[in-house]
Amino acid sequence: MKNVDDLIESAAELADRGLSKGEIADELNVSRETASWLVERSGASPAADAGASDGPSGPHDIHVDWSAIGRDSWRLSTMSAAMADLLEKEGDSVDLTIGIEKAGAPIATSIARELDTDLATYAPRKHQWDEGDLDDLGGSFSRNFAQIRGRECYVVDDIITSGTTLTETIEAVKKQGGKPVAACVLVDKQGHDEIDGVPVYSLLQVLRVGNDE
16 A cells, blocks of 8 residues: 555445454554544545544554565565564463464464464454444453463564554453563554563564654
């Protein structure tokens, strides 16, 4: 995608397919606020003028398109190997890698293979979000993969936009009795060193420079 118009068109297509705004945010690697603005601007939402307060250029956000990596298994595995290299210095006691769905799951799969750990996946509550309060929703661990059972683990996702999803996942792991030792992402838009006491590693940090006004 080359510009905002392409993002608006993609948001409209995803909305027409029935995806929630939370899922659209995940697919386009933008914040929930940006996803709402894109859908509303596309006309796929009845509130087509809502979000006008964000200005003609939309909310302040950075879109990251890593599809050139994601569509090729060799590129994906190579990138994941680099992320695994960031994590493995955390010790030998970790035997579980948790991927945050959707995009974090295939990355975590490759990392789990590199580090010889079991694999778990977590579906965050934002996938259910369309309007209203996220606190009324809940995420879940898939029963088709490894369970937490008090184990030490790594948490993996593709992009940190605000840190909300990673924070939620870390809290969910702790509630299951697990111990998140470290987290790793491909791109961090916020420059986190740690979240909830858990160190965060990223291959890339993208920081906005300049006056947003």
